[in-house]
Amino acid sequence: MSGATLxxxxxxxxxxxxxxxxxxxxxxxxxSYIALVFFAIGFxxxxxxxLVTALKTSQEIGSGKDPWFTHHPYLGNFIGIIENPQFQTxxxxxAKITLFVVAVTIVISVLxxxxxxxxxxxxxxxxxTGVFLTYLVPESxxxxxxxxxxSILHLINSVWALALIWPTLSVPFCTWIMIGYFSxxxxxxxxxxxxxxxxxxxxxxxxxxxxxxxxxIAATIFAFTVxxxxxxxxxxFLFTSNQMVLTAGIVSTLIHGDVLxxxxxxxxxxxxxxxxxxxxxFLMDYYIAGLTAGATKG
Amino acid sequence: xxxxxxxxxxxxxxxxxxxxxxxxxDIADExxxxxxxxxxxxxxxxxxxxxxxxxxxxxxxxxxxxxxxDIPPRDRDIAMVFQNYALYPHMSVFDNMAFGLKLRKFAKxxxxxxxxxxxxxxxxxxxxxxxPKALSGGQRQRVAMGRxxxxxxxxxxxxxxxxxxDAKLRVQMRTEIKKVHQTVRTTTVYVTHDQVxxxxxxxxxxxxxxxxxxxxxxxxxxxxxxxxxxxxxxxGSPAMNFIPCxxxxxxxxxxxxxxxxxxxxxxxxxxxxxxxYKDREMLLGVRPEHLxxxxxxxxxNVARLxxxxxxxxxxxxxILVHFRINGTAVCGRVDPSxxxxxxQTLPMSVDLNHMxxxxxxxxxxV
Numbered sequence: 082m083s084g085a086t087l088x089x090x091x092x093x094x095x096x097x098x099x100x101x102x103x104x105x106x107x108x109x110x111x112x113s114y115i116a117l118v119f120f121a122i123g124f125x126x127x128x129x130x131x132l133v134t135a136l137k138t139s140q141e142i143g144s145g146k147d148p149w150f151t152h153h154p155y156l157g158n159f160i161g162i163i164e165n166p167q168f169q170t171x172x173x174x175x176a177k178i179t180l181f182v183v184a185v186t187i188v189i190s191v192l193x194x195x196x197x198x199x200x201x202x203x204x205x206x207x208x209x210t211g212v213f214l215t216y217l218v219p220e221s222x223x224x225x226x227x228x229x230x231x232s233i234l235h236l237i238n239s240v241w242a243l244a245l246i247w248p249t250l251s252v253p254f255c256t257w258i259m260i261g262y263f264s265x266x267x268x269x270x271x272x273x274x275x276x277x278x279x280x281x282x283x284x285x286x287x288x289x290x291x292x293x294x295x296x297x298i299a300a301t302i303f304a305f306t307v308x309x310x311x312x313x314x315x316x317x318f319l320f321t322s323n324q325m326v327l328t329a330g331i332v333s334t335l336i337h338g339d340v341l342x343x344x345x346x347x348x349x350x351x352x353x354x355x356x357x358x359x360x361x362x363f364l365m366d367y368y369i370a371g372l373t374a375g376a377t378k379g
Numbered sequence: 380x381x382x383x384x385x386x387x388x389x390x391x392x393x394x395x396x397x398x399x400x401x402x403x404x405d406i407a408d409e410x411x412x413x414x415x416x417x418x419x420x421x422x423x424x425x426x427x428x429x430x431x432x433x434x435x436x437x438x439x440x441x442x443x444x445x446x447x448x449d450i451p452p453r454d455r456d457i458a459m460v461f462q463n464y465a466l467y468p469h470m471s472v473f474d475n476m477a478f479g480l481k482l483r484k485f486a487k488x489x490x491x492x493x494x495x496x497x498x499x500x501x502x503x504x505x506x507x508x509x510x511p512k513a514l515s516g517g518q519r520q521r522v523a524m525g526r527x528x529x530x531x532x533x534x535x536x537x538x539x540x541x542x543x544x545d546a547k548l549r550v551q552m553r554t555e556i557k558k559v560h561q562t563v564r565t566t567t568v569y570v571t572h573d574q575v576x577x578x579x580x581x582x583x584x585x586x587x588x589x590x591x592x593x594x595x596x597x598x599x600x601x602x603x604x605x606x607x608x609x610x611x612x613x614x615g616s617p618a619m620n621f622i623p624c625x626x627x628x629x630x631x632x633x634x635x636x637x638x639x640x641x642x643x644x645x646x647x648x649x650x651x652x653x654x655x656y657k658d659r660e661m662l663l664g665v666r667p668e669h670l671x672x673x674x675x676x677x678x679x680n681v682a683r684l685x686x687x688x689x690x691x692x693x694x695x696x697x698i699l700v701h702f703r704i705n706g707t708a709v710c711g712r713v714d715p716s717x718x719x720x721x722x723q724t725l726p727m728s729v730d731l732n733h734m735x736x737x738x739x740x741x742x743x744x745v
Contacts, residue, residue, distance in 0.1 A: 267465065273461060273465040273526075274467075275432070276431075276452045277530075278482040292469055
């Protein structure tokens with residue numbers, strides 16, 4: 082009886098105070114929103130500025146008035162750059178080599194990840210760690226020895242040098258993503274498939290790849306972004322414009338001495354960043370699912 | 380026709396941990412054998428070795444007379460049902476069941492015929508187009524069984540298939556598995572840690588402990604004639620009571636001295652068997668159902684035992700009563716009409732016709 086009275090007496094008091102959980106949550110939400118808005122603006126300013134500048138005439142850019150708006154969008158820069166045969170070559174080279182490298186990366190990393198995650202063999206754990214360690218050595222340290230390697234192979238100033246070099250950037254990380262994903266698939270699934278009569282290749286093809294598709298898509302996007310956006314290697318290994326890719330090509334051909342053709346540079350940048358943006362827009366959900374799956378299920 | 384024979388089968392990890400210690404077992408064609416034991420007793424390892432998922436360290440496994448030690452799982456002609464079902468999440472129920480047949484290049488019409496037949500046996504006909512995600516636990520379990528049935532394998536292997544289900548569904552699926560085995564007569568090896576499952580399903584139960592077989596036999600035999608203390612204690616729920624005692628007397632007049640004031644006469648027909656253990660500390664094994672309220676007409680070899688009840692548990696069809704004999708906690712079962720109240724004394728009787736005498740030194744039933 083006394084317990085009931087006590088509880089009844091306390092209830093209104095508790096209702097009078099704000100529930101602390103809700104208050105904490107509100108603060109956390111506010112904090113998150115402020116931080117997110119701050120960062121989103123910070124990251125979106127450069128692309129916005131790029132787009133606005135690309136839509137201005139040279140005179141408008143030169144006048145320096147109203148840098149954040151254009152009242153009469155001008156498409157001349159885009160038309161000019163699309164019709165520019167050098168730009169077309171860069172775009173084609175970028176697309177050709179990136180697609181090739183993405184395909185090679187996915188084949189290698191899926192096979193490697195399957196072996197490292199599932200086929201227990203001596204040293205598989207050490208190999209898995211080794212794969213990730215290679216990812217930790219930065220490009221800026223590697224390009225000098227790689228230059229030597231490529232010159233021995235007579236691949237300096239050949240766009241195909243990138244087909245050889247870019248997988249060193251994409252394969253380790255993609256393999257790591259796929260190891261995480263494959264590890265999250267229950268072991269009984271391969272045992273069931275093994276008893277059902279599947280060989281390792283059939284197991285990979287019919288069970289692992291379909292089940293790990295979000296992970297493979299995430300790896301594909303990652304490989305694409307890394308290759309498409311790489312600047313240092315093409316700059317170091319390619320010299321002539323017929324071998325150039327977009328990133329280094331735009332900088333080296335559209336800047337003549339100290340003359341900066343901002344309108345064209347920005348239009349070229351907008352066009353060069355379009356493919357990754359389009360791919361992200363379509364596959365964003367898969368990308369996030371793929372990156373987080375290993376972490377939550379494993 | 381598929382017998383399964385295990386000869387001196389052993390498995391050790393890193394030469395230190397011995398999971399299975401040289402077991403011998405003959406499983407007849409179409410027999411339903413259940414491996415049961417506490418966790419870590421080596422039952423699952425044994426099953427996985429039969430499946431070929433685990434390499435064997437020593438001994439021999441033969442399926443239908445053929446030694447399969449070095450044959451990969453896919454060529455052993457077995458089918459396995461896993462604890463977590465292991466259904467392929469991206470395939471429909473039909474494709475899950477058809478997968479093994481497709482890999483073995485069966486004709487489409489034959490695949491369809493077999494899947495439909497299995498679906499009919501398991502009553503999952505209307506689920507064939509669904510993905511595993513859209514199924515309940517019991518339905519997934521059925522599909523996993525269907526995947527095994529369609530293969531028409533020599534041996535079915537079940538690895539704790541019911542332990543992920545809730546209690547009610549488990550009882551239902553247990554009956555289901557028994558029914559399936561009666562329809563599709565196939566040699567079956569079934570692993571569980573649940574002795575009730577083992578008793579209800581098995582033609583023969585194999586009780587395992589610490590990597591070795593304790594006893595093999597039909598469920599009733601294990602229940603009534605356990606040969607070791609472990610089997611006596613493991614089979615049956617509530618478990619058998621073990622009461623320390625001393626065997627006294629001479630000739631046919633042996634008695635079990637449980638405490639200073641409690642002495643129970645040994646049935647005369649057993650006296651000869653027990654004679655060698657005279658004057659030794661022994662364990663009296665009595666099942667709870669043989670420790671019951673004192674009835675008017677005492678049967679031969681039923682002795683009176685007064686108990687001071689510690690706890691009573693009304694179960695509906697019976698009451699479980701807990702009391703102590705010379706400090707040892709024991710459990711008895713009395714009729715619900717008996718007024719059993721905790722803290723009070725209840726005259727009980729112990730039926731020594733069903734007693735077991737255990738030698739604590741060897742842990743074997745005399």
